Amino acid sequence: MDPVALQAKNLTVEFPAPEGFIRAVDGVDLAIKNGERMALVGETGSGKSVLLLALLRLLPAGARISGEVWYKGKDLLRSPNGELRRVRGREVAYIPQGTGGALNPVLTVGGQVAEPITVHLGFKKKPALARAISLLDRLGIPEASRRAFEYPHQYSGGMKQRVLVAMGVAAEAQVLLADEPTKGVDWQRREEILNLFRSLKEKTILTVTHDLWFTERFAQKVAVMYAAQIVEVALQEEFFGRPLHPYARALLAALPARGLIPLPGYAPAHASYGEPGCRFSKRCPHVFGRCQEEPPLFEQDGHRVRCWLYAC
Amino acid sequence: MLVEAKTLSKTYKIGWFKKRLVRAIEQADISVNKGETVGVVGESGSGKSTLGLLLTGLLKPDGGQIFFNGEDIASLKAGQRAAYRRQAQIIFQHPETAFNPKWKLIRSLAEPYYLHKIPFSEESLFRRLAEVGLYVEHLARYPFQLSGGELQRAAIARVMVLEPEFIVLDEPTSMLDAITQAQIIGLLQEIQKEKGVAYLFISHDLDLAGVFCQRVYRLKEGKLQLT
Ligand SMILES: Nc1ncnc2c1ncn2[C@@H]1O[C@H](COP(=O)(O)OP(=O)(O)O)[C@@H](O)[C@H]1O
Numbered sequence: 001m002d003p004v005a006l007q008a009k010n011l012t013v014e015f016p017a018p019e020g021f022i023r024a025v026d027g028v029d030l031a032i033k034n035g036e037r038m039a040l041v042g043e044t045g046s047g048k049s050v051l052l053l054a055l056l057r058l059l060p061a062g063a064r065i066s067g068e069v070w071y072k073g074k075d076l077l078r079s080p081n082g083e084l085r086r087v088r089g090r091e092v093a094y095i096p097q098g099t100g101g102a103l104n105p106v107l108t109v110g111g112q113v114a115e116p117i118t119v120h121l122g123f124k125k126k127p128a129l130a131r132a133i134s135l136l137d138r139l140g141i142p143e144a145s146r147r148a149f150e151y152p153h154q155y156s157g158g159m160k161q162r163v164l165v166a167m168g169v170a171a172e173a174q175v176l177l178a179d180e181p182t183k184g185v186d187w188q189r190r191e192e193i194l195n196l197f198r199s200l201k202e203k204t205i206l207t208v209t210h211d212l213w214f215t216e217r218f219a220q221k222v223a224v225m226y227a228a229q230i231v232e233v234a235l236q237e238e239f240f241g242r243p244l245h246p247y248a249r250a251l252l253a254a255l256p257a258r259g260l261i262p263l264p265g266y267a268p269a270h271a272s273y274g275e276p277g278c279r280f281s282k283r284c285p286h287v288f289g290r291c292q293e294e295p296p297l298f299e300q301d302g303h304r305v306r307c308w309l310y311a312c
Numbered sequence: 313m314l315v316e317a318k319t320l321s322k323t324y325k326i327g328w329f330k331k332r333l334v335r336a337i338e339q340a341d342i343s344v345n346k347g348e349t350v351g352v353v354g355e356s357g358s359g360k361s362t363l364g365l366l367l368t369g370l371l372k373p374d375g376g377q378i379f380f381n382g383e384d385i386a387s388l389k390a391g392q393r394a395a396y397r398r399q400a401q402i403i404f405q406h407p408e409t410a411f412n413p414k415w416k417l418i419r420s421l422a423e424p425y426y427l428h429k430i431p432f433s434e435e436s437l438f439r440r441l442a443e444v445g446l447y448v449e450h451l452a453r454y455p456f457q458l459s460g461g462e463l464q465r466a467a468i469a470r471v472m473v474l475e476p477e478f479i480v481l482d483e484p485t486s487m488l489d490a491i492t493q494a495q496i497i498g499l500l501q502e503i504q505k506e507k508g509v510a511y512l513f514i515s516h517d518l519d520l521a522g523v524f525c526q527r528v529y530r531l532k533e534g535k536l537q538l539t
Pocket residue numbers: 015016024042043044045046047048049050051060456457458459460
């Protein structure tokens with residue numbers, strides 16, 4: 001089997017804006033291996049959610065996308081729509097953020113989980129519902145056979161997140177792309193969601209998250225995004241113990257338990273992305289002459305970093 | 313003392329026949345001085361948001377009193393009430409709910425000028441924008457085109473147009489990455505230094521409240537205790 005499950009190559013996404021196009025994702029190269037659990041972290045607005053959507057071509061109309069997304073020997077960006085629809089849900093599932101309108105308020109929870117089972121696995125309604133109920137039960141919904149007939153508003157935030165995961169795994173997708181599974185949930189729920197994601201043992205999982213507590217406990221590998229680019233990719237213990245990119249170091253130093261030290265300044269405006277130089281240079285404590293050119297992604301023992309400090 | 317609540321209580325009646333009672337806040341006492349940052353921590357459902365809504369007059373208590381600058385807010389005259397409405401503001405956890413999804417940011421930020429009859433100028437709006445680290449390019453975007461951090465900063469900018477004396481911050485950073493969180497906290501501290509505004513900081517993160525606040529109350533089953 002190909003050790004790489006999903007791979008983006010030079011992936012770029014642009015949105016129309018009054019001042020021209022803005023580049024939300026810029027030349028991203030990222031590979032996730034079979035069975036790997038990866039977290040994609042970074043500043044809000046850095047393009048994490050857009051990247052996740054782009055992998056399955058789920059972007060809103062008007063978005064311009066270029067590059068390649070390889071999955072099982074095919075470039076999903078160039079696959080016919082029918083083919084892509086089969087991959088989505090059946091093989092690679094997108095799990096949206098739990099807050100907001102990810103679930104349909106007028107359909108029962110059980111009905112929503114059963115839907116991908118009928119669509120992708122060809123089950124009839126009743127057996128699909130039975131399967132949905134057993135899935136909800138396995139994912140820790142109490143009294144699942146009764147609660148499957150309830151509506152989303154009767155579920156708590158943590159339970160809704162479970163339902164979204166259930167929908168994602170319902171058609172037995174092996175690759176899961178989850179956006180901010182712990183966003184807006186409190187401490188106890190966060191622990192539940194962590195355990196839930198850890199229980200999905202044999203799956204390949206890429207989660208976008210701003211939650212470093214979750215990342216530390218869940219991920220084997222961490223990718224960091226800044227201003228639409230990947231700036232670091234490292235094993236979990238490397239990232240938390242020896243982060244290389246000055247942005248990654250600042251991110252960890254900003255944790256309340258590590259000092260709540262704010263990094264001054266803000267991410268650059270999209271309009272400035274075309275300017276030469278490192279996009280972090282206006283905020284970087286280590287900036288030097290070379291940083292006027294844009295750094296490439298350097299690699300040292302599998303630890304990748306976009307910073308001139310590591311040019312050998 | 314800027315804000316003082318005495319034996320404050322709020323019970324929600326739920327269920328079809330409004331028979332089930334949820335005692336969200338029970339006989340709570342709390343005070344916030346001018347220019348001070350006071351924390352309230354508690355688990356989910358412990359009544360934190362209810363307390364924030366009560367102290368900003370967005371929810372009526374069933375018992376107890378709230379004093380703002382020494383005046384009982386239940387017996388304010390119309391003019392005083394309008395002033396209190398402007399002086400006591402709240403910022404929510406989900407900034408996207410605070411903005412009209414059909415409006416570009418510029419319209420949402422201009423709105424408080426008209427609502428509260430504050431003389432509008434582009435210059436003053438741009439100043440508010442720069443204070444929170446947003447750019448003019450953001451003004452032409454709709455809320456869905458802004459990131460969570462950008463929206464939360466916009467929410468702070470909009471509240472600051474009113475120059476309030478008291479702001480309830482209801483888990484304002486729980487949706488944000490660590491740097492953006494540290495920055496928003498830094499931004500709030502800077503605003504406080506400059507304008508002397510007082511904060512009630514609601515959080516489930518004891519570490520964070522400990523670093524940010526001068527005093528921290530713990531809310532448990534509707535009751536408040538100073539830690
Ligand atoms: N549909 C859209 N139209 C225009 N701009 C968008 C759209 N969706 C996202 N953006 C912009 O793209 C950038 C990246 O957004 P996003 O991927 O949501 O960031 P995050 O890293 O917080 O998930 C942000 O600046 C956002 O404002």
